[in-house]
Amino acid sequence: MEKIEKCSLSSNNSHHNEMQEAMISIPSLLCGSTLVIVAFILSKTCKVMMKKTSSVQAPSANILTEKPLPTKDLSITEWEIPTECSVQDLEYLQSGRYGPTCMAQVVQADLSVPVIVKALRDQTSETEVGEFLEWIKFHIQICRHENLMKMLYCQTEHAPMFLVLEASVPGNLLHFLWEFRKKDIDYQDYPMNFTEKTVYSVARQVASGLEYLTNVQKLIHGDVAARNVVIGDNWRARICGLSTAFDIKRNGSLPSPGTSIIPWKWLAPERMMRLSVTEKSDVWSFGILLYEMMTLGSPPYPDLQPTEVLSNLLGGYRMKRPEHCGGALYDIMKHCWMWDPLDRPSYSGLIKQMDSYVYCAGTNRLSSKKPLDLHEYSLIADVICCTPRQNITDNGVRL
Structure with a gap:
């Protein structure tokens, strides 16, 4: 009986010890796995935060590239009117697609040359300014034949902007x-x-x-x-x-x-x-x-x-x-x-x-034999005839 009791006691003690070990090891495992999961979540969170930070910083760099400081267009710079030249005696001819078209004189020292000036009107949008620059580049590229009206100068680096054609x-x-x-x-x-x-x-x-x-x-x-x-x-x-x-x-x-x-x-x-x-x-x-x-x-x-x-x-x-x-x-x-x-x-x-x-x-x-009637011409040709030249001061344009 004692042996049986001892056996049962020893088995009970071993079982009790196993239970105690299990009770200790399970929380340890749970705690360890929890730490792993938390670490994993933190690492992911850090990565996401880093991405968000980089994505927030990127637009500030983009803003700088989208709106750069004005720079000279090298294809136009060499055509800028020399500082020693002045445009004088402007006479209004007609309204062009971007602004007034005028007769004028380019004066340098004692030399005066008749020219046509095509100016960009005041209060224009950025789109119109861009188109006007393209218009100038077009003349630079295209007008290279003796039977096309040639461009002489332009002014684009400050207002008013205009191009000068030979007259x-x-x-x-x-x-x-x-x-x-x-x-x-x-x-x-x-x-x-x-x-x-x-x-x-x-x-x-x-x-x-x-x-x-x-x-x-x-x-x-x-x-x-x-x-x-x-x-x-x-x-x-x-x-x-x-x-x-x-x-x-x-x-x-x-x-x-x-x-x-x-x-x-x-x-x-x-x-x-x-x-x-x-x-x-x-x-x-x-x-x-x-x-x-x-x-x-x-x-x-x-x-x-x-x-x-x-x-x-x-x-x-x-x-x-x-x-x-x-x-x-x-x-x-x-x-x-x-x-x-x-x-x-x-x-x-x-x-x-x-x-x-x-x-x-x-x-x-x-x-x-037939005299010309401008009003009749306009009706027959469906063309608005040019009016006589007016002084440029009558049209509020200054260069």
């Missing part, structure tokens, strides 16, 4: 043509005769400039007309009015018809119908330019309203041969007005044709 005397071709329609014209002011042979000379230069735009710059002008040609000494002709070409370069396409301000009567039929446009669309307009020169600035399709032009062209209508226009030059016009753009000549082809036909061009001074 010509007598200047705008359309206004020059109108002067020759006056009965009381003083030919001492215009010693050069404007003849059919002169038309060939001017037209050849315009075709050369357009060929450069097409073949070298891969652009179309988009607004070929007498109003966008300037004349200088010895009938030197240069193309201006590059706003549409600028839009094409920036956007990759022509402006939508709703935003275009190009008069209807100068457009090729495919542009009227909003079809594909190529350089051959400018060739059609080049034919209209020839008509303008031979008629001393008459509006195209003088017997038609702008809304009637397309329907008549669809029926095969073409303008009649102008008075004093030779058959060869009229053939060139009709060639430009072929309905299918592929049937129209290239600029190089036009140059060859004019070189071949110029020998038979008339040399008598061109004239027009």
Whole structure:
């Protein structure tokens, strides 16, 4: 019995000891695992907090990069007007797409040069300022041909911002043509005769400039007309009015018809119908330019309203041969007005044709029996005619 009791006591004691060990080890395990879990959670939390901290710091660096301090554009800096030059005697011409366009003089020491100034209007947005800078860069890149109006200077590093283009005397071709329609014209002011042979000379230069735009710059002008040609000494002709070409370069396409301000009567039929446009669309307009020169600035399709032009062209209508226009030059016009753009000549082809036909061009001074009425011209051509020059001080613009 004692042995049995001892055995039972010893077994009870061992069982009791095991229970005590278990009671001690289980909390220890629980405590250890809890510490591991807490450590794991803390490590994760630290990592998350570190990420959050880094993500909070990053935008402050981004803010600095999004709004950098103004820096000079090296492609423009070399064109900045020299400090020793001043722009004087400004005369307002018209309102341009970014602000006033003016005649002026760039004066340096005792030398004064006539120029055209295109200024950026006051109170413009950052977007407009950026576009104006692109407009300046466009002139720097594109106007590298003798028959395109060249840029001389610009001012971009402080207000007012503007670009300076070379000017010509007598200047705008359309206004020059109108002067020759006056009965009381003083030919001492215009010693050069404007003849059919002169038309060939001017037209050849315009075709050369357009060929450069097409073949070298891969652009179309988009607004070929007498109003966008300037004349200088010895009938030197240069193309201006590059706003549409600028839009094409920036956007990759022509402006939508709703935003275009190009008069209807100068457009090729495919542009009227909003079809594909190529350089051959400018060739059609080049034919209209020839008509303008031979008629001393008459509006195209003088017997038609702008809304009637397309329907008549669809029926095969073409303008009649102008008075004093030779058959060869009229053939060139009709060639430009072929309905299918592929049937129209290239600029190089036009140059060859004019070189071949110029020998038979008339040399008598061109004239027009019909006086010019600017109001009537505006209605027929659907063009707002330029008003006489006004002094720049009347328009509140200062440079």
